[in-house]
Amino acid sequence: MSDVSYLLRVYLADRPGSLGLLAVSLGSVGADILSLDVVERGEGYAVDDIVVEVARGSLPDTLITAAENVDGVRVDSIRPYTGVLETHxxxxxxxxxxxxxxxxxxxxxxxxxxxxxxxxxxxxxxxxxxxxxxxxxxxxxxxxxxxxxxxxxxxxxxxxxxxxxxxxxxxxxxxxxxxxxxxxxxxxxxxxxxxxxxxxxxxxxxxxxxxxxxxxxxxxxxxxxxx
The missing domain is CATH 3.30.450.40 (GAF domain)
Known part of the structure; x- marks a missing residue:
């Protein structure tokens, strides 16, 4: 059974360690981060687009819950995605x-x-x-x-x-x-x-x-x- 990818747009506190904690929390539910793009940075926060890969049949709500278990993280949206984010x-x-x-x-x-x-x-x-x-x-x-x-x-x-x-x-x-x-x-x-x-x-x-x-x-x- 092939894996599927989702694009998450998240708001997170712009402080050391936030992204690492988010990666660990997503990994705890079987999500593999394929790529990340910083969409915007503001005063004390960042908006990131993250492409994650999970086993087919995994519920998107599981990803949202895992992400928002991290203090200072809010999921703005999640949608299916094909491919990875391309830097250039x-x-x-x-x-x-x-x-x-x-x-x-x-x-x-x-x-x-x-x-x-x-x-x-x-x-x-x-x-x-x-x-x-x-x-x-x-x-x-x-x-x-x-x-x-x-x-x-x-x-x-x-x-x-x-x-x-x-x-x-x-x-x-x-x-x-x-x-x-x-x-x-x-x-x-x-x-x-x-x-x-x-x-x-x-x-x-x-x-x-x-x-x-x-x-x-x-x-x-x-x-x-x-x-």
């Missing part, structure tokens, strides 16, 4: 986009954004005369299409309101958290095309993640302009 994932994606043929570059972006940015799906959209045009989409993009958006044109990466009037009901039902960033050459500091990212079931995008998405979108925009 954004740089590798930019290199792949730059190496692709011009018309394929944005498709490369949306195909790889879910893995690189740890989201459920990604699309590139623009406003059209009859509503919203989906220009590119990852294979995991929802079947329900947008009929309107309130955030275009867009000037900077931002987290979007999951309960806004333009959000389809099916997206709300799946508790989809979203972020968007400008893509392409901007006019007057704003862009008419956006990279739209969805994370079904959460968690919310952290400020550091929004900043990372913004850096990536600006680099992609520069690559597109140079080409």
């Amino acid at each position: 994932r954004e740089l590798e994606l930019v290199d792949e986009i730059a190496s692709a043929d011009g018309p394929r570059r944005l498709q490369v972006l949306v195909d790889n954004a879910p893995r690189v940015l740890r989201v459920s799906w990604s699309t590139i959209i623009t406003a059209g005369g009859d509503g919203v045009i989906q220009l590119f989409a990852s294979s995991s993009a929802p079947e329900t299409r947008l009929t309107r958006v309130d955030f275009l044109p867009i000037g900077a990466a931002t987290q979007l309101d999951p309960d806004a009037a333009w959000v389809p009901q099916s997206w709300r039902d799946s508790d989809t958290r979203m972020a968007a960033a400008p893509v392409g050459v901007a006019a007057d500091g704003v862009a008419t095309k956006a990279l739209l990212l969805g994370r079904s079931g959460g968690p919310d995008f952290r400020p550091s993640e929004i900043a990372r998405i913004g850096y990536l979108s600006r680099i992609v925009t520069t690559v597109l302009a140079l080409s």
Whole structure:
């Protein structure tokens, strides 16, 4: 019986030994830590994404209980995950986009954004005369299409309101958290095309993640302009 992996996002006290205690507690329930990524650091706390591998059939609640048995640790979210966290994932994606043929570059972006940015799906959209045009989409993009958006044109990466009037009901039902960033050459500091990212079931995008998405979108925009 093969093992399965989960991605845990945890808040923990930013003090010596916290991560070691967390690793020991997770290990006590049979979880093997495959990789760890520091998402954000604040005053006295850290937010980490941890990929763990457990035997198939193990309950996610067991991982949550083990983690939160450590003083100062809170689990923000847990979800199934394929693979491990990649340290240089954004740089590798930019290199792949730059190496692709011009018309394929944005498709490369949306195909790889879910893995690189740890989201459920990604699309590139623009406003059209009859509503919203989906220009590119990852294979995991929802079947329900947008009929309107309130955030275009867009000037900077931002987290979007999951309960806004333009959000389809099916997206709300799946508790989809979203972020968007400008893509392409901007006019007057704003862009008419956006990279739209969805994370079904959460968690919310952290400020550091929004900043990372913004850096990536600006680099992609520069690559597109140079080409």
